[in-house]
Amino acid sequence: MKIIFxxxxxxxxxxxxxxxxxxxxCNRSRNNPGWDYFPDMFYSxxxxxNSRNPEFKDGMTMRVPSAGTxxxxxxxxxxxxxxxxxxxxxxxxxxxISRTDESIQRGETVYSTFCIGCHGIRGEGDGRLYKSGLxxxxxxxxxxxxxxxxxxGEIYHxxxxxxxxxxxxxxxxxxxxxxxxVIYIRELQGKVMGITDxxxxxNK
Ligand code: HEC
Numbered sequence: 480m481k482i483i484f485x486x487x488x489x490x491x492x493x494x495x496x497x498x499x500x501x502x503x504x505c506n507r508s509r510n511n512p513g514w515d516y517f518p519d520m521f522y523s524x525x526x527x528x529n530s531r532n533p534e535f536k537d538g539m540t541m542r543v544p545s546a547g548t549x550x551x552x553x554x555x556x557x558x559x560x561x562x563x564x565x566x567x568x569x570x571x572x573x574x575x576i577s578r579t580d581e582s583i584q585r586g587e588t589v590y591s592t593f594c595i596g597c598h599g600i601r602g603e604g605d606g607r608l609y610k611s612g613l614x615x616x617x618x619x620x621x622x623x624x625x626x627x628x629x630x631x632g633e634i635y636h637x638x639x640x641x642x643x644x645x646x647x648x649x650x651x652x653x654x655x656x657x658x659x660x661v662i663y664i665r666e667l668q669g670k671v672m673g674i675t676d677x678x679x680x681x682n683k
Contacts, residue, residue: 554654558636565636572632576658578665586663589656593648602626602667616644621664622671634661 504513515521526532532540549555554575558564576582590598597614599605602621608614619642620626629637638657641647652660 556639556649556654558640560640565633565642568636569630569633572635574631574635574658574661576655576662578662582659582662583666585656586659586661586666589652589660590663593652594660597645601671602664618645622668624672626664627668627672631658631661634664 526534526540528541530540531538535542558568595606596608597604597606597618598621599607599609599618604618604620606614606618609616609618626634635657636642637645638652638660639647639649648657
């Protein structure tokens with residue numbers, strides 16, 4: 480007996496097999512990836528970073544650093560916004576960055592980015608934001624006698640946490656850049672107030 484397959488029948492069979500395969504591959508809940516193909520490394524034996532962990536009391540896999548640890552190169556800044564704390568910062572903090580052409584230049588760049596709008600090109604408190612009326616509070620002069628008497632740490636404190644009506648810049652300006660701002664402010668003061676022999680680490 481000879482079985483004759485018609486070409487059309489063969490096409491139909493392949494087509495039907497294909498359609499049923501596609502339909503069978505569908506997954507109603509979509510929460511299951513279906514069959515794994517080479518699952519050797521798919522399932523981790525270690526706990527995933529954000530998964531629950533029965534080994535620890537708090538049930539978290541990701542651990543918090545031990546109390547008192549700080550990242551390498553990070554200096555803790557444990558001051559609050561009140562005036563007493565600013566005075567304390569002035570007494571305790573020492574500018575870790577030396578006054579060099581590079582640090583002055585970097586200070587100028589950062590000043591031009593973050594401060595110039597309010598404090599003005601020469602630090603007189605006459606920035607465009609204030610003069611145009613967009614910002615209503617008169618920014619303090621950074622080259623006044625009062626500002627000249629501020630200690631490095633007090634200026635650093637004001638930049639970091641803000642001062643009076645001025646907002647904090649600690650989250651926008653890196654710590655070393657804030658110290659270079661202090662150096663640049665001294666530079667501005669020197670130009671205007673004639674304090675030219677500022678020695679490294681000296682506060683006034
Ligand atoms: C949006 C405007 C604005 C910006 C931007 C701004 N300041 Fe100020 N700043 C002020 C105002 C206003 C005051 C005075 C606040 C007060 O008297 O309540 C002030 C005060 C200060 C003081 C305190 C001066 C003193 O006599 O004690 C310092 C230091 C200072 N600013 C530095 C900076 C530096 C550095 C930057 C850039 C990182 C900066 N400010 C950015 C508005 C601004």
